[in-house]
Amino acid sequence: MMWRKWVAAFIGLLLLGMTLGATGVTATSSEAQETVTVILVSDNMADSGVAKLLANATGGIIVTTPWGVYEPNVTAEILSYAPDQVIIIGGPMAVVDQYVTDLEGYNITVYRWGGMNRYETNLIALEMAKGRGLLKxxxxxxxxxxxxxxxxxxxxxxxxxxxxxxxxxxxxxxxxxxxxxxxxxxxxxxxxxxxxxxxxxxxxxxxxxxxxxxxxxxNVTDQIQFLEKLIQLRIERIEEIANMTNSTELFSLAQNLSAGLNEVNELLQAGNTTQAYKKLLWLQVRSQFVLKRAHLVLFREMGHGKIGIMMKLMKLRAELEILQKAGVNVTAYNQTLTEIEEYLKKGNDGMALRLLTQLENQLRELYKGKRAVLRKHMWGRHRGRMHGPHWGGNQTSNETESGRH
Known part of the structure; x- marks a missing residue:
């Protein structure tokens, strides 16, 4: 059935997205404090560098998302740390606004430190961090x-x-x-x-x-293989979406990227490492934009209503999994998910969406009541590495709410 095809393919894309934008923990503070800060950043190398420095100074937790792409499993990963606040490094082209909507729905304070490009984001992050005494x-x-x-x-x-x-x-x-x-x-x-x-x-x-x-x-030699692998993973994801949507545009774009990688290999074989690296830098940026384009094509083909339902379904499933891993009984909620899937199989999207909305509200209340359980579970996984200072309260300057990459 078409519904099963979309679900199976969408799950596959989310799993590949975990590889592309793998989440991670970076923190240095060993002193337990009362608050937890998550730093959300894209896999853009420049913004990721800013996030590492900030995490080192604050003891914050870094969670990474693929550039320009929304993935529900990323929201679930953030929630698993039961954060008090999340700071986003980068503009909405890099880290999409859907994450802000998700997190604010759980009463989590979100700040965005991002400018029109990576240079502005870099300076804005430094200014904000210094203004709050987070950087000496x-x-x-x-x-x-x-x-x-x-x-x-x-x-x-x-x-x-x-x-x-x-x-x-x-x-x-x-x-x-x-x-x-x-x-x-x-x-x-x-x-x-x-x-x-x-x-x-x-x-x-x-x-x-x-x-x-x-x-x-x-010397750039040691990093060439890493960049090639990153670009290849993006190409594979673009090709997967092209197969799902029968998009000749995406097939062509993926082929162009693959041709670029072939050119890199030819330059390496000829001993021209510098030119090969220069080409890889271009492909790295180009592949980001093509991947974003691929997701737009996917959403268009699935239909606006359908993609909203699928995204919400995947998000709630991922959130239930993190609660279950922390020892919370979610049997009744999983049964509701099964009911929703049955309605989707029958083509009753309206009823599926109504149940999803109800389940989402129920999970928000459950999450609020189980934050202490999640945090205890988080401490068991990463003891002594998670806590940093609170960035809320009376601020001396305004957070940057907009920006593009």
């Missing part, structure tokens, strides 16, 4: 070209080691503008052979402002 005065400023994944990764590593912050730069970087957010005294500029030009321009600018700076060039 930086010992050193580590710069990295914002479109160079290997340089970003190394810059974050150095900043964590030396107690510094990371600032992303491009060809049009303004030292005067940066000085409004960070105090640049000692600087490290991390680059690769493909971003050497950006590093040279930045070095000249820092010299004019009497800042001490050193330049580090990183």
């Amino acid at each position: 005065k930086e010992n050193i400023t580590v710069f990295a070209p914002g479109n160079d994944s290997v340089a970003i990764q190394k810059a974050v590593e150095i900043a964590l080691q030396k107690g510094g912050v990371v600032v992303y730069v491009n060809k049009t970087v303004s030292i005067e503008k940066l000085n409004k957010t960070v105090t640049i005294r000692k600087a490290i500029i991390v680059n690769t052979p493909v971003s050497k030009g950006v590093a040279k321009r930045l070095m000249k600018g820092l010299f004019r402002h009497n800042a001490s700076a050193v330049d580090i060039t990183v």
Whole structure:
């Protein structure tokens, strides 16, 4: 039946999404406090770097979602930590607003620190964190070209080691503008052979402002395989959606991405590692947008009403699973899910949606009553690694509510 086909395929996509945007825990505070903070970020390398630094400073938990894609299992993962607040790194193009809707429905405070691009997001996150005393005065400023994944990764590593912050730069970087957010005294500029030009321009600018700076060039070879695997996973997901929807557009886009990977392999075989890496950086960004396009095609083909029902069904199922794993009895709720599936099989979407809405309200109340149980279970999994300071209360500046990547 068509309903079974959509459900089976949709579950498969969610499982693949877990691979693409795997969630993770990053925290350093070992002192138990009364609040839990989750940092939600996309798998965009630049935003992920900001999240790692923030998690290191606050003891927050990082949960990752695929760039530009909503996946109900991500909401369930966040709820499993019973957070008091969630901070989103990135604009709604990177981390979609549906997560905000989900979390606020459970009375979880959500902040979004995001700008029009990764450079603005980077500075906004630093400003917000400093304004709340979450980041101490930086010992050193580590710069990295914002479109160079290997340089970003190394810059974050150095900043964590030396107690510094990371600032992303491009060809049009303004030292005067940066000085409004960070105090640049000692600087490290991390680059690769493909971003050497950006590093040279930045070095000249820092010299004019009497800042001490050193330049580090990183070898890209070790990260090429990782980037190839990431892009290949995205291609596989796009192809899966193309098969589900019979979309010639998506097949063509997936083939173009695959051709790009073949070109990368040819460049590597010819010994041209720098050009291969440059091509991979382009494919990394391109594959994000194509994957987002694939999900839009999927939603269109399933129909607006149908996709809403499917998303809600998957979200509630995932939330029931996290409650069950924590020891909560959810037998009656699972029986309701079975009833909903029966209505969907019969084509009675209206009744299915009504039951889903009722079940969603019931689960919200159940979740509120079982937060202590979830948190105890969470502590059993990640003892001493989860807690960070509360970011609520009287704020001295407004959260950034909008932005795009």
